[in-house]
Amino acid sequence: MNIGEASRASGVSAKMIRHYESIGLVPPADRRDSGYRDYGTADLHRLGFIRHARDLGFSLDRIRVLLGLWSDPDRSNADVKAIARAHVTELEQRARQLNEMADALRSLADACDGDGRPDCPIIASLETGANVPACHPGGSQGAMPPPAPRRKAVAGH
Amino acid sequence: MNIGEASRASGVSAKMIRHYESIGLVPPADRRDSGYRDYGTADLHRLGFIRHARDLGFSLDRIRVLLGLWSDPDRSNADVKAIARAHVTELEQRARQLNEMADALRSLADACDGDGRPDCPIIASLETGANVPACHPGGSQGAMPPPAPRRKAVAGH
DNA sequence: CTGGACCTTCCCATCATGGGAAGGTCAACG
DNA sequence: CGTTGACCTTCCCATGATGGGAAGGTCCAG
Known part of the structure; x- marks a missing residue:
């Protein structure tokens, strides 16, 4: 599958x-003789995971951690939950600041x-x-993930 | 007044x-013979204005417009109000997206x-x-000012 | 065999902010 | 007078996630 098809299928832009x-x-994609990247269903799955995590406002750095937990058969759901809870708190705080303004x-x-x-x-x-x-x-936090990851209809999604 | 003093007095970092x-x-600051920038109370006033606008989440581009209105003796408060209302709507929308997540x-x-x-x-x-x-x-908006302009205690403010 | 749709890499822009280097200035203290 | 340390100057680079676009190669259908 081309990168374009993978993009349409996963909702993540080729870029x-x-x-x-x-x-x-994501690991380096397979290449065809032409140099074109070639994607399979496992790659799509991973891209979808990333996209959903972005939709929940996770930063790419946190997504990296989540991907690690995802592929770890011995993961503890407590770890996942802790990350999620921390992220919820951050989201709420950012929302509160915006509402204050x-x-x-x-x-x-x-x-x-x-x-x-x-x-x-x-x-x-x-x-x-x-x-x-x-x-x-005291309550300042400069280094937070972007407000809204919202892409503009990359796929007929 | 040095840039450092101006920074402390206005709450805007020298950078x-x-x-x-x-x-x-802001207009180019006066320079002393040494090349140091020199600020007066009018400059402080302007910097304070900018800082307060940032505290309300306005982008620098919008602040530019607000500054224009500020220094226009014939301004219409309807113009200011329209900008403010539009900004409130954007802030609310961003907050809503964060809360959804x-x-x-x-x-x-x-x-x-x-x-x-x-x-x-x-x-x-x-x-x-x-x-x-x-x-x-449909409701996507990619180009919005940053989440929280919060600087970290540049002055004992 | 050609045209158009697609792919590749590479560089640049956004937005507001900070970090840091290399070098000049100033004021106070010995 | 000399030194020291705090301050200033300009210039370049980084952030995070994303997009734009150029220059050039590939693929497939007509």
């Missing part, structure tokens, strides 16, 4: 399949007349920082 | 202040015994894609 190979997330901005917007005059509480708050969620260094 | 200057978000993964984790055996519904779902939030191409 990404090559990238995953380059970073060792949305709430703050929504109330600022609600306080704005929007009547065409220059007078604007939103601008005023940006100037002074009033009612803007403060930076709380 | 970022230079970056903002390089992309034209968290919900799905939480229920998978709840279904996992975590008793040390290899048997695991989480892994099973990643294999099959069952109970994993599907990719809904």
